[in-house]
Amino acid sequence: MSNQKKDILYGLYNDEEYLLKAVDHANAEGLEITEVFTPFPVHGLDPKLGFAESRLHITGFVYGMLGTLTAFLFMTWVFTRDWPIIFGGKPYFSAPAFIPITFELTVLFAAVGMVVTFYIICGLGPGVTIPTLDDRITDDKFCIAFDVTNAEESLTDKLKGFFSQTGAEEVNTKNI
Amino acid sequence: MSAVVSPIREPLVTGGKTYHQITEDICSPTERTPSAAWVLAFIVAVTGLALFVFGVAWTIWQGIGTWDLNRTIGWSWDITNFVWWVGIGHAGTLISAILLLFRQRWRTGVNRAAEAMTIFAVICAGQFPLIHMGRIWLAFFIFPYPNTRGPLWVNFNSPLLWDVFAISTYFTVSLLFWYTGLVPDFATVRDRAKGIRRKLYNFLSFGWTGSAKHWQRWEALSLVLAGLATPLVLSVHTIVSFDFATSVIPGWHTTIFPPYFVAGAIFSGFAMVQTLMIMTRKILKLEDYITLEHIESMNKVILATGTIVGVAYLTELFIAWYSGYIYEQFAFYNRVLGPYYWSYIGMMSCNVLSPQIFWWKSLRRNVFVTFVMSIFVNIGMWFERFVIIATTLARDYLPSSWSYYVPTWVEIIIFIGSLGLFFTLYLIFVRVAPVVAVAEVKSILKAGGDQYIGPNANKTHHGSKEAAH
Numbered sequence: 199m200s201n202q203k204k205d206i207l208y209g210l211y212n213d214e215e216y217l218l219k220a221v222d223h224a225n226a227e228g229l230e231i232t233e234v235f236t237p238f239p240v241h242g243l244d245p246k247l248g249f250a251e252s253r254l255h256i257t258g259f260v261y262g263m264l265g266t267l268t269a270f271l272f273m274t275w276v277f278t279r280d281w282p283i284i285f286g287g288k289p290y291f292s293a294p295a296f297i298p299i300t301f302e303l304t305v306l307f308a309a310v311g312m313v314v315t316f317y318i319i320c321g322l323g324p325g326v327t328i329p330t331l332d333d334r335i336t337d338d339k340f341c342i343a344f345d346v347t348n349a350e351e352s353l354t355d356k357l358k359g360f361f362s363q364t365g366a367e368e369v370n371t372k373n374i
Numbered sequence: 375m376s377a378v379v380s381p382i383r384e385p386l387v388t389g390g391k392t393y394h395q396i397t398e399d400i401c402s403p404t405e406r407t408p409s410a411a412w413v414l415a416f417i418v419a420v421t422g423l424a425l426f427v428f429g430v431a432w433t434i435w436q437g438i439g440t441w442d443l444n445r446t447i448g449w450s451w452d453i454t455n456f457v458w459w460v461g462i463g464h465a466g467t468l469i470s471a472i473l474l475l476f477r478q479r480w481r482t483g484v485n486r487a488a489e490a491m492t493i494f495a496v497i498c499a500g501q502f503p504l505i506h507m508g509r510i511w512l513a514f515f516i517f518p519y520p521n522t523r524g525p526l527w528v529n530f531n532s533p534l535l536w537d538v539f540a541i542s543t544y545f546t547v548s549l550l551f552w553y554t555g556l557v558p559d560f561a562t563v564r565d566r567a568k569g570i571r572r573k574l575y576n577f578l579s580f581g582w583t584g585s586a587k588h589w590q591r592w593e594a595l596s597l598v599l600a601g602l603a604t605p606l607v608l609s610v611h612t613i614v615s616f617d618f619a620t621s622v623i624p625g626w627h628t629t630i631f632p633p634y635f636v637a638g639a640i641f642s643g644f645a646m647v648q649t650l651m652i653m654t655r656k657i658l659k660l661e662d663y664i665t666l667e668h669i670e671s672m673n674k675v676i677l678a679t680g681t682i683v684g685v686a687y688l689t690e691l692f693i694a695w696y697s698g699y700i701y702e703q704f705a706f707y708n709r710v711l712g713p714y715y716w717s718y719i720g721m722m723s724c725n726v727l728s729p730q731i732f733w734w735k736s737l738r739r740n741v742f743v744t745f746v747m748s749i750f751v752n753i754g755m756w757f758e759r760f761v762i763i764a765t766t767l768a769r770d771y772l773p774s775s776w777s778y779y780v781p782t783w784v785e786i787i788i789f790i791g792s793l794g795l796f797f798t799l800y801l802i803f804v805r806v807a808p809v810v811a812v813a814e815v816k817s818i819l820k821a822g823g824d825q826y827i828g829p830n831a832n833k834t835h836h837g838s839k840e841a842a843h
Contacts, residue, residue, distance in 0.1 A: 233585055233586070234585070234586040235583060235584040235585055235586070236584055236586060236589060237393065237397075237562070237584060237813060237816060238558075238589075238813040238814065238816040238817040239589040239590070239592065239593050239813070239817060240586075240589075240817075241817075243586055244586070244590050247586055249586070249587060249590055251594075252590055252591050252594035254591055254594045254595055254598065255594060255597075255598045258598045258602075262602075272518075273530045276518075276527045276530065277530065277531075280525075280527070281524060281525075281526065281527055283529075285529065285531045285532075286531075288531070292531060295530070295531040296530060298533075298536040298539070298540065298609070298613055298616070299530060299535070299536060299539045301605075301609060302536075302539040302540050302543040302606075302609070303539065303543070305543055305547060305602050305603075305605070305606045306543040306546060306547065308598075308602055309546070309547040309550055309551075309599055309602050309603075310546065310547075310550065312595060312598060312599070313550045313554060313595065313599075316554070316591055316592070316595045317580065319591070320587075320588050320591060321581075322557070322580040322581050322582060322588070323580050323581070324577060324580060325577060326580055326581030327576055327581050328581040328582075328583050330565065330583055330584075333565040333566070334565070335565070335583075335584050336558070336561045336562040336564075336565045336582075336584055337393065337394055337397045337562060337565065337566070338392065338393035338394040338397065338816075341584075
């Protein structure tokens with residue numbers, strides 16, 4: 199991510215239906231959408247924007263396996279190598295008794311790992327401030343944004359035409 | 375746009391709200407000066423919290439001798455309270471995780487507050503094993519850290535240690551799940567705020583922008599966390615029940631405990647959700663989001679789980695008789711007709727008999743009846759844990775050591791105080807965070823396909839609408 203400010207031309211829509219239609223329209227005209235902002239997850243938007251399926255669940259699996267192995271191998275090491283103690287006449291390596299903790303650590307590692315990964319790849323976290331285009335995007339406006347830094351007049355006009363055609367409520371430019 | 379009311383399906387949000395109205399209705403309680411009702415409730419709750427702090431400080435200073443536990447009854451109100459609070463802490467994750475996987479969209483109205491309740495209930499629960507240790511300053515001994523005593527590890531085969539892992543994992547995962555859901559809503563509050571409040575909520579919202587890619591990942595994350603939390607929530611009370619079931623005490627040593635404890639946990643958790651939701655929707659005027667539909671659905675869960683618990687009680691009695699094992703038979707005879715018969719009556723009447731009124735639809739949809747019932751269920755579930763713990767211990771193998779246990783004032787104020795701790799946290803939460811998941815409620819506002827076109831849509835998108843049919 200560059201620290202340089204960009205000129206953003208954006209349009210606000212009143213309903214996710216208009217937004218979806220507008221995205222279709224933009225795709226048909228070959229306009230490159232820089233970013234879409236919505237107040238809630240709009241279903242059916244991701245394929246239109248060409249997003250691949252999130253791979254977050256794969257990281258979850260990896261973290262989970264890491265938790266499984268950490269717990270099981272650690273307990274095995276403690277009870278068979280480091281400090282073997284007989285509990286209730288059971289064998290040192292009493293695998294069934296290791297299951298509850300193994301399960302809990304699997305879940306713990308997977309959940310913590312995924313959440314941390316999520317915030318890192320999204321660039322979010324405590325103290326992060328990302329300038330927003332409009333305060334109403336987290337309320338009831340659906341926003342399509344185009345990066346028009348150093349863009350030619352003709353492209354800007356074309357985009358403005360696109361916004362008025364697709365029924366955008368407001369069209370603004372902002373330098374963020 | 376405003377939602378069209380479908381003639382067939384009951385809307386999940388009533389009142390024909392627009393997206394902006396939803397934001398307004400849910401966020402404004404955090405922006406207003408607190409109402410007199412809130413201030414009064416907060417004073418009461420903080421007084422309770424003060425009692426808790428005093429009771430705990432007294433216990434730590436004097437030692438747990440102040441609880442009048444004895445050689446026979448080593449666990450009593452403390453562990454009863456622990457199990458009771460953990461049980462209450464099950465509903466939130468159940469609502470947000472299991473109902474998410476089952477695509478029960480009504481959960482969006484209540485999941486935020488229910489998850490908050492879960493977290494606060496687990497905080498309350500965690501206090502009891504800690505103070506029960508007696509020497510709380512050595513509480514870190516429960517963690518397997520490399521120490522200078524060998525290192526001497528904890529006993530990984532002990533259900534009490536499983537409990538440590540289960541409760542701390544449950545708390546962490548619930549907290550992460552809850553907070554990740556809150557981040558977009560904190561951003562909504564941030565974008566409505568000015569000055570110092572804006573800075574504060576910007577910090578809390580982690581810089582959320584509402585970018586489509588972020589939403590996609592957020593949904594993927596929520597789904598997997600729900601998938602992880604579902605077996606987790608079932609495992610937690612299973613492991614709590616192992617504290618009893620893996621012992622060799624008659625009355626505890628039964629394989630029915632895990633499912634029976636989990637059903638009981640869901641039962642008491644939903645009852646506490648009802649108690650809180652009925653007050654919250656009234657005071658914050660959220661009747662359009664937490665509707666009678668929600669109350670009725672949760673009452674159905676209470677009826678189902680209460681009946682499961684009832685079947686478990688009867689199964690226990692039958693199996694004790696059928697086993698032909700006199701110690702087991704005596705444990706249950708003693709439970710029903712022994713010195714603590716009154717707690718057995720309390721348990722049976724509050725948990726099994728009273729929820730049966732929810733077979734009637736008019737009673738399921740009656741807010742006042744539901745509120746009273748939710749209190750009954752919570753009392754009943756407290757009795758259940760007391761019955762299991764105290765009555766079983768009071769009559770052990772050796773009649774010469776039989777005993778009877780009466781709580782001291784210290785234990786009573788710690789229990790009442792833990793309610794103060796719980797309500798203090800909940801009341802602060804209500805002031806700081808949106809109590810209903812704003813973004814999620816917006817996504818379920820439109821309940822049917824015919825509602826997906828706004829009022830002006832016919833002019834511009836008529837053709838495509840026709841084609842879609």
